[in-house]
Amino acid sequence: MKKVSVSFTLNGNTVTAEVPVIWTLLKTLREYFELTGAKEGCGVGECGACTVILDGEAINSCLCPIPEVEGKSVTTIEGLANEDGTLHPLQEAFLKNNGVQCGFCTSGMLMSSKALLDQNPDPTEDDIRTSIAGNFCRCTGYVQIVESIEMAAKESK
Amino acid sequence: MTDCDYLRPDNLEETLGLLKEHGPRATLIAGGTDVMVKIKNTKKPPEVLVSIRGLKDLKYIEKRSGYHIGALTTHRMLEQSELVKAELSALHDGASRVGSVQVRNVATLGGNICNAAPSADTAGPLLVLDALVFMEGPEGKRSVPITEFFTGTYKTVLKKDEVLTEIQIPAEMEHFGSAYWKHSRRKAMNLPILGIAVSVKLDGEIIADARIALTVAAPTPVRAYKAEAFLKGKPMGDEALNETGKIAASTECCTLRDSLRGEAWYRREIIEAYVPRMARLAAERIAQRRSK
Numbered sequence: 001m002k003k004v005s006v007s008f009t010l011n012g013n014t015v016t017a018e019v020p021v022i023w024t025l026l027k028t029l030r031e032y033f034e035l036t037g038a039k040e041g042c043g044v045g046e047c048g049a050c051t052v053i054l055d056g057e058a059i060n061s062c063l064c065p066i067p068e069v070e071g072k073s074v075t076t077i078e079g080l081a082n083e084d085g086t087l088h089p090l091q092e093a094f095l096k097n098n099g100v101q102c103g104f105c106t107s108g109m110l111m112s113s114k115a116l117l118d119q120n121p122d123p124t125e126d127d128i129r130t131s132i133a134g135n136f137c138r139c140t141g142y143v144q145i146v147e148s149i150e151m152a153a154k155e156s157k
Numbered sequence: 158m159t160d161c162d163y164l165r166p167d168n169l170e171e172t173l174g175l176l177k178e179h180g181p182r183a184t185l186i187a188g189g190t191d192v193m194v195k196i197k198n199t200k201k202p203p204e205v206l207v208s209i210r211g212l213k214d215l216k217y218i219e220k221r222s223g224y225h226i227g228a229l230t231t232h233r234m235l236e237q238s239e240l241v242k243a244e245l246s247a248l249h250d251g252a253s254r255v256g257s258v259q260v261r262n263v264a265t266l267g268g269n270i271c272n273a274a275p276s277a278d279t280a281g282p283l284l285v286l287d288a289l290v291f292m293e294g295p296e297g298k299r300s301v302p303i304t305e306f307f308t309g310t311y312k313t314v315l316k317k318d319e320v321l322t323e324i325q326i327p328a329e330m331e332h333f334g335s336a337y338w339k340h341s342r343r344k345a346m347n348l349p350i351l352g353i354a355v356s357v358k359l360d361g362e363i364i365a366d367a368r369i370a371l372t373v374a375a376p377t378p379v380r381a382y383k384a385e386a387f388l389k390g391k392p393m394g395d396e397a398l399n400e401t402g403k404i405a406a407s408t409e410c411c412t413l414r415d416s417l418r419g420e421a422w423y424r425r426e427i428i429e430a431y432v433p434r435m436a437r438l439a440a441e442r443i444a445q446r447r448s449k
Contacts, residue, residue, distance in 0.1 A: 002160050021163045022202050024193070044194045045260055046346055057233075057262040063193045064263075065186070067163045068210055112258065133345030134257020 008069045010035075011079025017066070025069055026050045026061035029076060037077035037107045041136070048135035051108035052076045058115035060134070077107035080114065090114055090152040099148035101139035108135045113149045123153055161202040165211050169293060169320060172209055176318045177295055179205045185320065186210075187229055188263035190256065191272045215267075215322060220244075224326040228267025232279075236261060243449075245326060246442050247282035247335035247354045254278050254339045257346055267321045270306065273313045273377070274348075280307070280378035281354030282337045284370035286326045294319035307377035333358045333366070334443035336435045340427050349373055350419035351427050355435035359443055362392050369401070369432060374411035374424065381410035384432065393440055398433035405432045 004021040007014065010033065017032045029035045029052070038061055041047035045060040052061045053075040080088045090110050093099065100106050109132055116123055116131035123131070128149045137145065166172040176183055184203035186192045187210060196202045209215070215229040218238050224245060226235075235241050235252035242249040255261055255269065255278045269279045270290070280303075288303040295318055303324075306313050315321055335356035341347040352372035358365045367388045369381040384405035391397035404410060406428035413421040 002162065004163065022161045022196075044197055045190055045256065048257060048259060051259055058259050059262055060190075060259045063189055063260075065163060065189060065193065065206070065208070067165060068189075068208065070165075115258075130345075131258055134259045136346075 004067055006066055006070050008071060009073040011075055019066055021067060023066045024062055025052065025054075025064040025066055025074065028066050028069075029061060029074075035076055035078050038111075039104055039107065041104070046134075046136070047105075048108040048112065048132075049105055051111040051135060053111055053115050053118075056115070056118065058112045058131075075111070075114075077110055080110060088114070089156050090117070090149065093148040093152035093155065094145070097144045097148040097151060099141065099145045101137075101141050105135055105137045105139075109137070109145055113152070116149070117153055117156065121153060121156060123149075125150070128153075160204075162205045163208065164205060165208045167211055168214070169212060169322070172207060172212065172320055173293065173295060173318070175205075175207050176320070179207070181317055183207050183317075185271075187265045187268045188231065190260050190264040191268060209320065223328040224330070226266060226324045226326070228321045228323060229265045230267075232256075232261035232264050232266065232269070233258065235266065235279075243446055244331060245282070245286055245335065246439070247285055247337040247356060248279060250337035251278040251280075251282040251339070251352075251354070254341075254345075266324060270303075270324075271313060271315060271321055273307050273309075273311050275310055275376060275378065276348045276352065276373045277378060278337075278339055278349065278352060278372075281352045281370040281372045282335065283324065283326075284378055284380055285335055285337075285354040285356040285368035286330050286333075287368070289325040289327070290321060291323040291325065292316075292319045293322050298322075300325070304380060310376045330356070333368075334439040334441070334446070336438040336442065338431045338435050340431065348418065351424050351431075352378075353428060353431045353435050355432060355439050357388075357436055357439045357443075359393065359440060362394075364388055364391055364393055364397070364436075364440075367436070369405055369410075369436075371405065371411050371428065373418075374413055374428070376412075379411060381405040381432075383407075383409045388436070393437075395433070398436055399429075401436070402429040402432035405429075 039049035041049035050062040182204040215227040217227040232252040333356040337354040354370040406425040
């Protein structure tokens with residue numbers, strides 16, 4: 001299988017991956033870097049469990065061909081907390097508001113909402129709901145998730 | 158999964174060279190939200206993927222003697238553009254309703270219409286905005302009106318060795334108001350049961366000109382010419398609008414069918430109800446713009 005060498009910034013560190021050219025960013029994260037926070041739910045860009053931030057924008061990593069990541073910056077859930085282990089305000093808020101139930105959608109929810117707050121620190125409820133419209137929670141806990149993001153936005157001010 | 162080459166040209170010239178070199182073995186990929194899903198579903202990548210994501214020159218929204226939108230402009234850019242929202246409102250409506258933020262951040266306008274799904278959310282808006290589609294190939298540049306671009310379900314006039322480069326909307330459309338309704342069961346992450354786009358130009362209370370487009374109402378996105386012709390010259394009011402809706406929903410304008418997402422009778426009623434509503438919204442938007 002033809003391989004490609006791709007260098008990019010992953011959670012602040014410069015990395016190089018040598019992986020089959022047809023791999024997606026998601027597969028590379030999970031199987032090459034063993035970062036399993038981003039999940040494969042549907043694999044076709046519908047569920048959002050694989051959401052990561054690419055150059056400041058939330059994307060479905062399952063739809064991103066790995067060669068497209070060359071020279072770019074990727075942030076995954078593993079890069080969200082501080083290096084000393086203290087949690088990101090979004091993570092704190094999800095814990096406080098019961099924004100996590102089974103946990104499968106959580107990393108995607110956090111990455112979508114991080115991209116939102118980075119671009120818009122004072123979002124309306126509608127902005128929040130739009131930002132996570134592509135993240136499916138099948139435990140149906142959306143209300144707590146929206147409240148968590150609202151709390152994180154308030155506390156980050 | 159079989160093997161594949163992934164080529165990333167830097168410019169249009171190089172892209173056209175690669176398409177010529179690899180011929181039918183090559184598939185163009187932009188945002189990838191359709192192409193990657195197809196690869197995943199068929200487990201069979203094309204022998205050569207030619208990615209045009211690096212062609213930064215094809216990513217723009219400009220107004221200069223008409224509107225110019227680069228083929229690689231993302232749906233998110235259209236959604237966030239104040240110019241598009243105010244002056245090409247139907248396109249804003251359509252682009253904002255595609256997939257999710259994650260999808261809209263990468264999915265391109267060019268890709269949406271090249272994929273040519275009967276349900277494409279930007280197709281109806283582009284039809285009522287009189288869009289022109291510009292393509293470039295080995296024989297040079299050419300353009301076709303969007304009404305001639307779609308030739309069948311998932312089929313267009315774009316040749317294998319051509320790249321769609323720009324969508325133009327004539328300056329004349331500045332005087333129109335427009336709106337698009339995506340009728341779906343959920344607000345996001347859903348394909349439309351039906352799409353309805355309307356643009357109108359007013360002369361006082363008289364509808365001086367109008368365009369109506371329907372998606373998921375025929376094998377390709379279509380204009381409802383008979384309904385438009387009826388509406389032109391009529392005063393803006395329930396009587397004319399309701400009749401226009403009936404004509405748009407009739408077999409003179411579309412070929413509705415039963416499918417998993419909705420039955421023909423239901424689609425007919427949605428057209429009858431929403432053609433008037435979108436025409437009113439389009440007219441309101443003209444007034445809103447003037448008051449600013």
